[in-house]
Amino acid sequence: MSGKPVLHYANTRGRMESVRWLLAAAGVEFEERFLETKEDLQKLRADGSLLFQQVPMVEIDGMKLVQTRAILNYIAGKYNLYGKDLKERALIDMYVEGMADLYDIIMNHDFKPANEKEKDLANIMDKATNRYLPVFEKVLKDHGHDFLVGNKLSKADVSLLENILWLEELKPDALAKFPLLQSFKARMSNMPNIKKFLQPGSAKKPLIQEKDIPNVMAIFH
Known part of the structure; x- marks a missing residue:
């Protein structure tokens, strides 16, 4: 494993987008492994990767973190984005x-x-x-x-x-x-890390297109 955080979610915004934003703002490179079918999600469930049977899931520092707010809190604490006291x-x-x-x-x-x-x-x-x-x-x-x-x-x-x-x-x-x-x-x-994230070709996801909605719905429902 490269040492970079690995994000497991569909190739869409959803609840993972805030995680992408926070990592990008911290200047942290990450990898993404996209769920493309419901079977991809079921595989993560079956191998015990999802404590509560749902994504987002982020592999970071030897952990498989789930629950969006817990993930965000950990990232914020790790990268000094969580206040001084x-x-x-x-x-x-x-x-x-x-x-x-x-x-x-x-x-x-x-x-x-x-x-x-x-x-x-x-x-x-x-x-x-x-x-x-x-x-x-x-x-x-x-x-x-x-x-x-x-x-x-x-x-x-x-x-x-x-x-x-x-x-x-x-x-x-x-x-x-x-x-x-x-x-x-x-x-x-205009902050450098955020400006980079806002450029075309970054990991920031666009608004979902009408044609992609059925596939995303099929993964999660």
Whole structure:
């Protein structure tokens, strides 16, 4: 084994995308082994690799880690993206957990039936612009630094950037009323490791195409 983390998931965003983001932000190279069929997932289950019978699964430091938040916490701790003390870690966790519901509804949008997508997008944007984005606009204003916690990149910043870029893919003017978040996006997107991840050809996954949805559904259901 090369020593690089190995990511096991389908070749799509889903719950692994945040892991890809965090490793990339930390400047860590990783390998991916894509599940292409339901049988690939069943094989991982059968050989005991999946503690709770589900992916994402990341092989790192001799472990086979499952559960997305546990994976993210380990990576953040290992690569110094988790604050300098317990208070900062609590804030980081609070901000990331606060975004979790938004992340889930954004992630599930493409899998909604065609006749529900317009209503679903309206719901996403309502929650984003009235509940979530105002919180982070205020955090940035009150904190007065470039980052959400302390004055150093953390997994909270990476998570926020991932969420707002995904929102903008669905609605390009999502940040129109949030100038500090616009500035935050520009700063974070120009950090060398993140800028590299945002370039074509990186491990960052595109929005899922309609034609690929049945195959992804077949793997996981």
